[in-house]
Amino acid sequence: MASRMVKVPKLFGTNGIRGVAGKEIGSSLAFRVGSALGTLFPKERVLIGRDGRLSSPMLMEGLAAGLLAQGKDVEDRGLITTPALEFMVKNTSSSAGVMITASHNPPEYNGFKVVDSDGIEIPRSKEEKMEILIHRDKWRASNPPGQRVIREGRIGSYFEKLESQVLARDGVGNLKIVVDTGNGVSALTTPRLLRKLGARVIGVNDVIDGEFPGRNSEPRPENLGSLSKIVREEGADLGIAHDGDGDRAIFVDETGVVQPGDRTLALVEDELLRNHPGAKIVTPINTSMVVSEIAKKRKGKLILTKVGSIEVSRTIVRVGALLGGEENGGIFY
Incomplete structure (x- = not known):
């Protein structure tokens, strides 16, 4: 008798796995994501990071447990932007990385962006392989397990690379810039980089808070009224707005108009x-x-x-x- 094909549920969407934390996304799924990644990738080290959402630490622990159980060493980068994590994956001997974030979505959401060794999210073919493994949910624990190392905040090489690509450094030093990080993790990067380049920075919503109390996390025109107003009132040269994990940047011109x-x-x-x-x-x-x-x-x-x-x-x-x-x-x- 021919066996019936079992349809594997689709987990990965346009950009990674996302859902409501505690309902669609939880520690059990995080463990399976970590286990699947640990099974699929050959090298021994995986970098993990997270945004500031309240559910991110819980998902981080489940993810790390799955990776460690498969014998993978885990380099825990803690709070970090998605671009910084991707850079660190590409420029180290890591086999992969996982960013725990739901990007620009509301605070009750969370998810996983899985990054390949080249610093780019894994291709669709690897997403499908991970979905099969996650659905199967059968794991063989490694003996010994992997080891976890905490390296939060160590992204000096990322800043050095960013600085090396600034062509008009003197021009940046003459600017007054309002930076609205939307209570996201880009509070760790953009204001620091601009100040290092000599710009006068005015911070808005620059305290990391996973409930995003300052504004909606998506930097759309309807959410950036306060930023536009401050740019005009301060006579700033421009404004910059980020989303929750810092992989989007929207600019406001000197008149306060949000540019697409x-x-x-x-x-x-x-x-x-x-x-x-x-x-x-x-x-x-x-x-x-x-x-x-x-x-x-x-x-x-x-x-x-x-x-x-x-x-x-x-x-x-x-x-x-x-x-x-x-x-x-x-x-x-």
């Missing part, structure tokens, strides 16, 4: 293509025509993808593009 993310992408694209005519630019199909117009003007090659940062990032690698971005404020290079 794809307009920021277009400015970066224009500068890049001016210096690298003919370069490839990757963006999803929901990006505005301004990105296409700049590519045409500068003789660049525009490549469209499905929606999702993983789609953009993986396409950048596959086609050898120099830049990619989304309308939500995410830029990749």
Whole structure:
């Protein structure tokens, strides 16, 4: 008698696994995610980090337990932004990383972004393999288990890399910038970097709080009224707003007008293509025509993808593009 195919539930969405903490996302799922990752990846060390959501420490413990049970050493980076964790994964001997976050979603949500050894979220093929393992939920514990090392806050090499890519350092030192980190973990990075570059920084919602009391975590125009007002009142040169895990940046101009993310992408694209005519630019199909117009003007090659940062990032690698971005404020290079 032929065996029936069992349909494996879909866990990964556009960007990782997300759901309401305590209902759809809990310590049991976190343990299975850690166990599946520990089974799938060959190397011995995995970096883990989290945003400031109240459920993140609980999920961190479940995730770490699953990895340790599979014999993987865990490097616990604690509170960290998604870009910083991805950088650390790529530039160390780690096999993978996991960021516990629900990005821009409301505080009751949480989830997992699984990062491959190249610093980019794992491809869809690996997501499917993890889903099969998580659904099967059968694990063989390692003897001995892995070891856990706490290295929270040690991201000096990340700041050094960011500083090395600032082309107009003197210009930054003359700016007054209002930074609204939305009570997210980018409070650990953006204000510090800008102050180090000499900018005068005014912090807004710059205390990490997983309930996001200052504003909705998604940096959309309707949530940035206070930032716009402060930029105008302070006579600042610009404002910057981040989401919960710091992988989106939306800018406010000196008049207090919130600029869409794809307009920021277009400015970066224009500068890049001016210096690298003919370069490839990757963006999803929901990006505005301004990105296409700049590519045409500068003789660049525009490549469209499905929606999702993983789609953009993986396409950048596959086609050898120099830049990619989304309308939500995410830029990749």
